Amino acid sequence: MAITAKVDGMDEISEMLTQLAEEGPKAAAAGLYEGAGTMAGELEAAVDTIKTAPFKYAVHGTRLPSPEEVDAIRGAIGIAKFDKNGTEVQTSIGFSNAGYADVAGQTKPIALIANSINSGTSFMHKQPFFRKGVSKAKPKAEAAIIKAIEDRLDEKNLK
Amino acid sequence: MMPSEYEALVAALKLTDIPFAEYAWRTRPEGTYGVVSLDFESGQLNGNNQKLDRSWEASVDVFFSRLADREDVIRTVEEILAEICGASWELNSSTYENSTGLFHVEWVCQVMDSGVV
Numbered sequence: 001m002a003i004t005a006k007v008d009g010m011d012e013i014s015e016m017l018t019q020l021a022e023e024g025p026k027a028a029a030a031g032l033y034e035g036a037g038t039m040a041g042e043l044e045a046a047v048d049t050i051k052t053a054p055f056k057y058a059v060h061g062t063r064l065p066s067p068e069e070v071d072a073i074r075g076a077i078g079i080a081k082f083d084k085n086g087t088e089v090q091t092s093i094g095f096s097n098a099g100y101a102d103v104a105g106q107t108k109p110i111a112l113i114a115n116s117i118n119s120g121t122s123f124m125h126k127q128p129f130f131r132k133g134v135s136k137a138k139p140k141a142e143a144a145i146i147k148a149i150e151d152r153l154d155e156k157n158l159k
Numbered sequence: 160m161m162p163s164e165y166e167a168l169v170a171a172l173k174l175t176d177i178p179f180a181e182y183a184w185r186t187r188p189e190g191t192y193g194v195v196s197l198d199f200e201s202g203q204l205n206g207n208n209q210k211l212d213r214s215w216e217a218s219v220d221v222f223f224s225r226l227a228d229r230e231d232v233i234r235t236v237e238e239i240l241a242e243i244c245g246a247s248w249e250l251n252s253s254t255y256e257n258s259t260g261l262f263h264v265e266w267v268c269q270v271m272d273s274g275v276v
C-alpha cells in the first residue's frame with residue numbers, strides 16, 4: 001500500500017526567494033534612506049529649540065550659546081555615504097565633515113560647536129538637543145524604514 | 160516631582176569628595192567640580208489611565224584640571240552610576256578644553272520613576 005504526495009508551486013516560491021535575495025539589500029537601502037532623512041529632519045528641528053543669548057564671555061558661571069553659534073550648526077547636519085555589506089547597510093547622521101564657521105572672530109569646527117552646546121563646557125550651559133532629538137525621532141525613523149521596505153517589496157510583489 | 164532614582168543619584172554624588180551642583184554653578188569652583196542634571200523624559204509606559212514606569216535621561220559632568228585625577232573621578236562617578244542606574248548608563252564624552260585647561264568627562268544615564276499600579 002502506498003500513498004502519493006505531491007507538492008505544487010515550488011517553482012514560483014523558488015523564483016520569489018531568488019528575487020527576494022536580490023531585492024533585500026535594495027529594500028534595506030531604500031528603508032535606511034527614508035529613515036536617515038526622517039532622523040536628520042527631526043535633528044534639524046531640534047536645533048531650533050536651542051536657547052541663545054548674545055555672545056559674552058562667562059567669567060564666573062556659564063553662558064548660553066550665541067545666535068551666531070546656533071546659526072553655524074543650523075543646516076550643517078549631514079548623512080554619511082551608505083556603507084553596504086550584504087544585506088546590512090548603515091550610515092551615520094551628524095556634524096562630521098560639516099566644516100568650519102567664523103564665530104566671535106574665531107574660526108571653529110562646526111562639530112566642536114555642536115558638541116559644546118550638546119554636552120556643555122565649563123563655561124557654556126548644556127542643552128542636549130542632539131540626544132533629545134534622537135530619542136524623539138527614533139520611533140518615527142523606525143516607522144519610515146519599515147514603510148519604505150514594505151513599499152519596495154509590495155512593488156515587486158514579494159510580500 | 161523629581162524621579163526617585165534621580166534624587167538618589169544627586170544625593171549620592173553630593174556625598175562624594177567632588178563638589179556637585181544641579182544644572183549649573185553660579186560661580187565655578189576652583190579645582191575638580193561636577194554638575195548633575197535631569198535632561199528630558201525619554202520614555203514611558205501608559206496604563207490604568209496614567210503614566211507608569213516613566214524614564215528620563217540625566218547626565219553627570221565632571222571638570223578637573225589635573226590628568227592624574229582622572230582615574231579617581233571616573234571610579235567615584237561610575238561606582239555610583241552602577242549602584243543606582245544598574246546597566247543604564249554610558250560614558251558619553253571625554254574632552255579637553257583648550258581655553259580653560261580643564262578636562263571634561265560626561266556620563267549619560269537613564270533614571271526611572273515607577274508609578275502606582
